[in-house]
Amino acid sequence: MADTDWADWQRSWDRQQEWYMPDREERFRVMLDMVEALVGPKPRVLDLACGTGSITDRLLRRFPEAVSTGVDLDPALLAIARGTFEGDGRVSFVTADLKDPAWTAALPYDTYDAVLTATALHWLHSGPLTTLYGQVAGLVREGGVFMNADHMIDTATPRINAAERAQRHARMDREKAEGVLDWADWWALAAKDPVLAEPTARRYEIYGEHADGDMPAPGWHADTLRAAGFGEARPVWCSPSDTLLLAVK
Ligand SMILES: C[S@@+](CC[C@H](N)C(=O)[O-])C[C@H]1O[C@@H](n2cnc3c(N)ncnc32)[C@H](O)[C@@H]1O
Numbered sequence: 001m002a003d004t005d006w007a008d009w010q011r012s013w014d015r016q017q018e019w020y021m022p023d024r025e026e027r028f029r030v031m032l033d034m035v036e037a038l039v040g041p042k043p044r045v046l047d048l049a050c051g052t053g054s055i056t057d058r059l060l061r062r063f064p065e066a067v068s069t070g071v072d073l074d075p076a077l078l079a080i081a082r083g084t085f086e087g088d089g090r091v092s093f094v095t096a097d098l099k100d101p102a103w104t105a106a107l108p109y110d111t112y113d114a115v116l117t118a119t120a121l122h123w124l125h126s127g128p129l130t131t132l133y134g135q136v137a138g139l140v141r142e143g144g145v146f147m148n149a150d151h152m153i154d155t156a157t158p159r160i161n162a163a164e165r166a167q168r169h170a171r172m173d174r175e176k177a178e179g180v181l182d183w184a185d186w187w188a189l190a191a192k193d194p195v196l197a198e199p200t201a202r203r204y205e206i207y208g209e210h211a212d213g214d215m216p217a218p219g220w221h222a223d224t225l226r227a228a229g230f231g232e233a234r235p236v237w238c239s240p241s242d243t244l245l246l247a248v249k
Pocket residue numbers: 017048049050051052053054055071072073074077096097098099117118119120121123124211
């Protein structure tokens with residue numbers, strides 16, 4: 001493990017994710033602005049479906065006194081996360097399936113100031129996501145926050161959606177022709193890496209390419225979070241394709 005360049009894997013993960021979401025860093029910045037605004041600069045954070053720990057990385061760069069728990073099920077992405085933050089006492093990682101009714105029992109803390117997630121919950125269908133939102137409401141302290149940055153589709157605007165999608169895919173096609181790695185290309189690289197090959201094989205047994213889920217509209221997320229016990233919920237940022245939804249307990 002000692003020879004693996006974790007920073008290099010982080011960079012290539014970021015480039016691959018940015019191909020889908022060019023505004024990804026802006027989304028993280030606004031997320032952390034809202035963390036600071038609502039719970040201050042020393043938060044205890046749950047990085048939900050953390051992947052390689054992208055949110056945790058931005059969090060600790062900006063708020064060195066924060067602490068973070070990352071939770072995910074993917075053994076390869078967690079290997080990169082654990083390698084990156086090895087020896088950092090502010091960070092711990094938990095392997096858990098967010099669809100497991102008992103997943104919160106594996107966490108090191110009972111409550112968090114902020115539960116943050118990005119580009120992940122569209123892997124769940126709306127039934128399991130409703131259950132998850134109920135569990136998240138139980139983890140966020142009174143006055144704490146939950147934020148979900150993800151692709152959220154409002155089916156009431158089909159012409160806008162189709163135009164946005166066509167333009168986004170045209171850009172992606174151009175960049176792909178210039179050599180950008182997509183999801184499948186990136187995983188093909190991981191499968192060839194001496195350290196990541198084994199956890200990559202396991203993640204394909206767990207997920208296949210990736211799990212199927214839903215992308216409900218921002219209003220659905222806000223309503224479901226309020227029904228789960230949050231006092232307020234609304235978008236605090238959006239791009240043509242993505243929304244950052246903030247809920248306050
Ligand atoms: C596209 S990645 C995003 C990772 C990270 N949040 C980021 O922005 O780079 C989606 C993540 O959701 C995780 N995930 C999806 N379904 C999950 C589940 N049921 N339990 C735990 N993690 C899950 C995947 O393993 C993956 O790491």
